[in-house]
Amino acid sequence: MALARSRRDRRIDYWPGFVDALSTLLLAIMFLLSVFVLAQFLLSREISGKDEVLNRLNSQINELTQLLALERGNNQDAQDELANLQASLGAVESEKSRLEQLLARGAGSDQAAQERIGALSGELENERQLSQRAMSQVELLNQQIAALRKQIAALEDALQVSEQRDRESNTKIADLGRRLNVALAQRVQELNRYRSDFFGRLREILSDRENIRIVGDRFVFQSEVLFPSGSDVINDAGRVEMKKLADALLELQKEIPPEINWVLRVDGHTDNRPLSGSGRYRDNWELSSARATSVVKFLIENGVPANRLVAAGFGEYQPLDGADTDDARAKNRRIELKLTER
Incomplete structure (x- = not known):
């Protein structure tokens, strides 16, 4: 059991490094293209x-x-x-x-x-x-x-x-x-460095759980960790994890230079099962947006500045797994955190 867990740790340590390098390259290319267009316009x-x-x-x-x-x-x-x-x-x-x-x-x-x-x-x-x-x-x-x-x-x-x-x-x-x-x-290099530090701290303070993982340049919580089914109210276990996240953000804020205009984007995602429409939310758009907003409000209550947070709902239209299975749907029900520039 300890050996399996050790192997899983090593796999997680290599994969984020590769993904960080790839995301850094993509962001640098996007910024350079934007600068080129701006220079051409001027x-x-x-x-x-x-x-x-x-x-x-x-x-x-x-x-x-x-x-x-x-x-x-x-x-x-x-x-x-x-x-x-x-x-x-x-x-x-x-x-x-x-x-x-x-x-x-x-x-x-x-x-x-x-x-x-x-x-x-x-x-x-x-x-x-x-x-x-x-x-x-x-x-x-x-x-x-x-x-x-x-x-x-x-x-x-x-x-x-x-x-x-x-x-x-x-x-x-x-x-x-x-x-x-x-x-x-x-700026891209600095933000990527702070993003890597931030994800490293989250890996340390959040327990090694399969339903909390890194995907690309985002930190992913499965919805079951934070919310009851069909609800936007953070449960007790989720509040504990989100409190750790808020503390990590407050520590990181002290280190990021003020000229870097960073934000933490909180994205809500659901599976592709439609809601009945008779409950509090008419569809998955409303549910995903409400869950992202609940996380943002919780972080604000725990000291994170509101101007450093963004909430967005994507419904079922940005799945991680496109298969029509229970495992795929469970993977797609999630909250994603992304440290980026405004």
């Missing part, structure tokens, strides 16, 4: 805002570039007009010079030549005025082109600054994601 929001700024700056640069091209075209037209005016002015001056030379050689009495010179002088003055206006227009266009170039240069500088900030923001987001991954991994 990065997409940051990049979306930067893209809007860059698009707006690029649009402004395109508009100014088009204006610059238009002004350059106008400038070229004005310069062409100025060249034409200067050519006309040169021709008029040449004609005037030729007529003056004719007059100087003795043709001064020619009234027609003098009238021609007067007309040419008038044309020459008009051409000079037109040339002066064209030169003023060219100067104004050059000033406008210079101003546009300054605006384009300022926008290009702003675009470079925005791109640099975008790169810095992406670097900060990546660094934040790495640090968050490390922090979450540390």
Whole structure:
């Protein structure tokens, strides 16, 4: 009898270690996936805002570039007009010079030549005025082109600054994601360590009974240990076991750092036999929820903070054994305790 019990002890000691390692790995993967999704969400929001700024700056640069091209075209037209005016002015001056030379050689009495010179002088003055206006227009266009170039240069500088900030923001987001991954991994490791300590203490303080065992990352009480059939009132033997549990929780609370937001989740489960509906509870949902709530209230009465406890009822829909036998149904009637983060 002692040998059988010793073998059973060794089997229980190996199995929790394996299950703890597996649950740690699964929790770490889940946290890392959550962090990845969060980092991607933050990065997409940051990049979306930067893209809007860059698009707006690029649009402004395109508009100014088009204006610059238009002004350059106008400038070229004005310069062409100025060249034409200067050519006309040169021709008029040449004609005037030729007529003056004719007059100087003795043709001064020619009234027609003098009238021609007067007309040419008038044309020459008009051409000079037109040339002066064209030169003023060219100067104004050059000033406008210079101003546009300054605006384009300022926008290009702003675009470079925005791109640099975008790169810095992406670097900060990546660094934040790495640090968050490390922090979450540390939290998972710490909580798993305290969970292992907690289960170890429960194994020590609760007697080696077949109806109290560890399944995965949960501590399982068979319902018969705590409740009469169809009732949510904890019996005397169950109150003794739950008092041990409350004491263990109060000791563990002193050791867990305050930044770890832990809770003990109490899950109620029933078998698949439907209730008659004529009693206090209409179905297994209500019975499982009431039993979980009774355990939580008992722990609160014995000093466990209410904000560290969660009650949940699962009815018959999360069985440990899916067989339609009395043994399977007895195994499925249970209260599960799980130490986890809120």
